[in-house]
Structure formats: structure tokens, C-alpha cells
Amino acid sequence: MGRSRGWIVIALFATVVALTGGASRFDAIQIVPLRAVSALVLITSLFFLSKQRTKNEGVLIVMLGCFALIGALQVTPLPPWLWKNLPHYGAVAQLDATLRLEGQWRPLSMAPMRTSNMLGSIVVPVAALLAAIAFSTSSKTILRVVAGLGVLNALLGLLQIVTGRSSLLYFYEVTNRGSPVGLFANENHAAIFAACSMLVIVFLGLKVTHRSGALFERMLYSAAFLLILFVSLVGGSRAGLVAAVGAILVSLFMLALSPHHRRGRSPGPVGARRWFDSIPGVILVIPIGVVSLTVAAFFALDRVPAFRDLLAQDSFEDLRWSIWPVIAKMLGDYWIFGAGFGAFEQIYYIVEPPKLLMPSYVNQAHNDWAQLIIEGGAMAGFLAIGLFAWGAKRIAAIAAHRALRADAIFWISIFAVVGAASLIDYPLRTPLFQLVSAWLLVALSRDARNIGAR
Numbered sequence: 475m476g477r478s479r480g481w482i483v484i485a486l487f488a489t490v491v492a493l494t495g496g497a498s499r500f501d502a503i504q505i506v507p508l509r510a511v512s513a514l515v516l517i518t519s520l521f522f523l524s525k526q527r528t529k530n531e532g533v534l535i536v537m538l539g540c541f542a543l544i545g546a547l548q549v550t551p552l553p554p555w556l557w558k559n560l561p562h563y564g565a566v567a568q569l570d571a572t573l574r575l576e577g578q579w580r581p582l583s584m585a586p587m588r589t590s591n592m593l594g595s596i597v598v599p600v601a602a603l604l605a606a607i608a609f610s611t612s613s614k615t616i617l618r619v620v621a622g623l624g625v626l627n628a629l630l631g632l633l634q635i636v637t638g639r640s641s642l643l644y645f646y647e648v649t650n651r652g653s654p655v656g657l658f659a660n661e662n663h664a665a666i667f668a669a670c671s672m673l674v675i676v677f678l679g680l681k682v683t684h685r686s687g688a689l690f691e692r693m694l695y696s697a698a699f700l701l702i703l704f705v706s707l708v709g710g711s712r713a714g715l716v717a718a719v720g721a722i723l724v725s726l727f728m729l730a731l732s733p734h735h736r737r738g739r740s741p742g743p744v745g746a747r748r749w750f751d752s753i754p755g756v757i758l759v760i761p762i763g764v765v766s767l768t769v770a771a772f773f774a775l776d777r778v779p780a781f782r783d784l785l786a787q788d789s790f791e792d793l794r795w796s797i798w799p800v801i802a803k804m805l806g807d808y809w810i811f812g813a814g815f816g817a818f819e820q821i822y823y824i825v826e827p828p829k830l831l832m833p834s835y836v837n838q839a840h841n842d843w844a845q846l847i848i849e850g851g852a853m854a855g856f857l858a859i860g861l862f863a864w865g866a867k868r869i870a871a872i873a874a875h876r877a878l879r880a881d882a883i884f885w886i887s888i889f890a891v892v893g894a895a896s897l898i899d900y901p902l903r904t905p906l907f908q909l910v911s912a913w914l915l916v917a918l919s920r921d922a923r924n925i926g927a928r
Contacts, residue, residue, distance in 0.1 A: 481619075538599065621674045624667065654705050665715070804848050818848060
């Protein structure tokens with residue numbers, strides 16, 4: 475199965491993950507069919523892998539393999555003389571002595587079952603990565619699938635608003651009912667995904683070439699962008715609102731930098747093309763006007779809940795900021811070896827101060843970069859730095875070509891949105907975001923390699 479039909483597998487797999495992979499909780503019932511289908515896709519992809527295809531994306535495969543290796547080492551039992559000397563295992567050693575359980579072999583992870591669950595969850599991004607590699611899926615095809623997921627997310631979110639809090643269209647038991655969460659359980663994750671989808675749609679729109687049906691394709695992308703923007707504005711996510719506004723600004727910047735728009739792309743008379751060349755900014759009037767009027771109307775009619783939250787709430791009173799001193803202490807305790815992937819919730823209870831005791835509970839750090847170090851230690855941090863350097867090198871290769879500056883802005887922006895969102899939340903802990911992120915990395919790799927082949 476080659477590229478001509480491989481996109482079918484990619485699209486079907488994306489649909490399954492979209493319907494079952496929108497939650498970050500380890501106990502969501504949807505992970506059972508999700509991981510089963512992912513394992514099937516993984517096995518199928520292995521049959522179509524070739525040496526050359528694997529070599530092209532070897533860095534990504536090695537990095538994901540190293541991440542899995544760290545998790546596997548964390549659940550490997552260690553002899554007592556070794557684990558008792560680890561800096562964060564003093565309380566466990568005292569408990570063993572009290573219960574007369576000396577001599578037990580224990581793994582590095584403070585929550586072995588959660589870490590084992592994390593190892594099982596890796597099947598989703600691994601299957602996504604290998605499927606994109608095995609079927610030689612083009613960058614454009616990958617981005618079209620991502621755009622389709624963005625539209626599906628927005629449509630579902632719109633239906634959720636229309637049908638109310640008790641709607642059956644909310645897929646997860648623990649979710650933000652009453653908000654347009656779409657395919658996700660968390661409204662923040664849905665809003666960040668929407669902002670990424672908007673950037674993808676604009677990028678694809680700029681790639682539309684002169685051919686039959688090009689006008690319809692441009693109109694389709696424009697309608698999709700406005701639909702996602704509309705749902706983003708009626709959501710209650712403050713981070714999502716900021717991301718959506720940022721996506722709009724970046725989109726306009728990409729339009730201005732696009733050589734097609736700077737030079738004019740009108741197929742009409744020569745005189746019309748010269749007029750567009752002399753006043754290139756005129757091509758931006760329609761999208762700027764429509765988007766600006768839409769946003770202004772929502773704000774004027776007070777139909778932007780997230781904006782009201784920004785004005786009504788003091789950000790320093792937000793729980794994310796309140797727990798930061800605790801997060802800093804945990805970083806100091808676990809940064810060397812890590813507490814084990816997925817162990818954050820359990821070890822947080824060890825250092826949770828009395829003033830933060832409340833009916834609700836903290837199950838994530840709401841700063842995924844800090845939580846990565848807390849759970850994975852220095853080795854996980856080095857992997858993150860390596861991935862950042864790998865991506866920066868490829869984006870720099872794209873930016874070196876003057877005609878591709880808009881492409882470079884797109885790649886910088888979409889990863890910046892996810893990275894910035896991870897400073898206050900944890901979108902990458904959802905399987906759907908993991909799948910899309912793996913595919914975006916493959917698409918970036920292929921775009922950079924295609925430039926080098928020119």
C-alpha cells in the first residue's frame with residue numbers, strides 16, 4: 475500500500491483517535507478501544523516500513539524510542555541497596571522498616587502502575603508516527619487531515635452548545651459541560667486545538683495553486699476558518715481566546731508574507747495583475763474585514779465568556795499560580811531521576827500544604843514542562859531540548875528561502891502555541907494531541923527535506 479491509498483489508513487486512524495482520545499485521564503474507558511486500534515495500526519505499519527523511509531525520520535523514531543526506554547527503566551525493579559539510596563525514597567524506606575518489609579525490590583517510579591499505564595499509552599503516538607512514515611504520507615495530506623479534525627472539533631462543539639449541558643454529545647464523564655469541548659474532555663485543550671487548526675487551514679489556503687476547483691477550495695478553507703473562530707469565541711477558555719487572537723494575527727502575517735499574495739495571483743487580465751502588484755495589501759482587505767467584524771461583534775454583544783473571565787478573575791488567585799511553590803519544591807526533589815511518568819498526582823499529596831486542601835484535587839501540574847522534569851528527570855529534559863533543537867534546525871532551513879518565509883512563520887507559530895499552552899496546561903497528555911503532534915513533526919521533516927532536494 476503506497477501513498478495513493480495510505481491516506482485512507484491515516485484518515486480512519488485519525489477518526490478513531492478523535493472519537494476516543496480526547497481525555498488525559500488514565501481511567502477513561504475510551505482508552506480500551508483506542509489502544510487496541512492503535513496496536514493494530516502499529517502492526518500494519520510495520521509491514522510497510524522500508525529502510526529508506528525509516529532512515530528519513532530516524533531521529534524522530536529514536537527520540538520516541540528513548541522516551542519509551544526511560545519509562546521502561548522507571549518500572550524495572552531495583553535491589554534494596556540501590557533504591558534506598560535514591561534521594562526521594564527515604565519515606566518509602568522508613569515505611570518498609572515500620573511494616574517489616576525490608577529487602578523488597580522496588581522500581582524507580584513512585585507510582586509503578588501509573589508509569590506502566592504511560593508505557594501503554596505510547597502506542598498511540600508510535601502508531602501515528604510509523605503509519606505516517608510507512609505510507610509515505612505527504613505533508614499536505616497530513617495537514618489536511620489535521621484541518622478536518624479541527625472542523626470536526628468545531629462542529630461538535632457547536633452542537634454541544636445547542637443541545638445543552640445534558641447533551642449526549644459530551645463523550646467523557648469528567649468534562650466541562652456547557653462549554654464547546656468538541657472532541658476533548660477539557661475546554662482548554664479544545665480551544666488550543668482550534669487555534670492550531672486555524673493556522674493549519676490558513677497555511678493550506680496559501681498553498682492552493684491555479685487549477686480547476688481552486689476557487690472552491692479557497693472558499694472551503696475560509697468557511698472552515700470562520701467556523702472554528704466562531705466556536706472559539708463562544709467558548710470559556712481564557713488561554714484559548716488568547717491563542718485564537720494570536721492565530722488570527724499570525725494568519726494575517728502569513729498572508730502578508732506569502733509570495734503569491736505579494737505578487738498577485740489573479741488569473742485575470744494583465745492590467746488587473748499589475749494593479750494587485752502595485753497595491754498588494756488590497757488582497758488582505760476581505761479576510762481582515764470579515765475576521766475583524768466577527769470578533770468586534772462578539773465583543774460588542776458581550777458574547778465572549780473567556781473575555782469576561784479575563785476581566786473578572788485575578789490571574790494570581792488562579793490555582794495554577796497557587797500551587798507553583800509546591801511545583802518548584804517537587805522540581806528540586808525529583809529533577810535528577812524523576813518520580814516516574816504519571817506519578818505526579820501521587821507524589822503531590824506528599825508535599826501538598828494544608829492551605830491548598832480543598833474538595834477538588836490537583837491531578838496535573840498545569841505546567842507540562844515542569845511536570846516532564848518532575849516525572850522524567852534530567853533525561854526527559856534532555857530529550858525535550860534535543861527535539862527543540864531538531865525542530866529549530868529544520869525551521870531554519872525553511873526560513874533560509876525567502877519565498878518560504880510564510881511557511882517558517884507557520885511552523886514556528888503552531889509549535890509555539892502548543893509549547894505556550896503547555897506552560898499553563900497539559901494538552902500533550904491527550905492521545906489526540908499526541909497523534910497530531912507526531913504528524914506535525916513528520917510534516918515539518920518532509921517540508922525541510924523537500925527543500926534540500928530542490
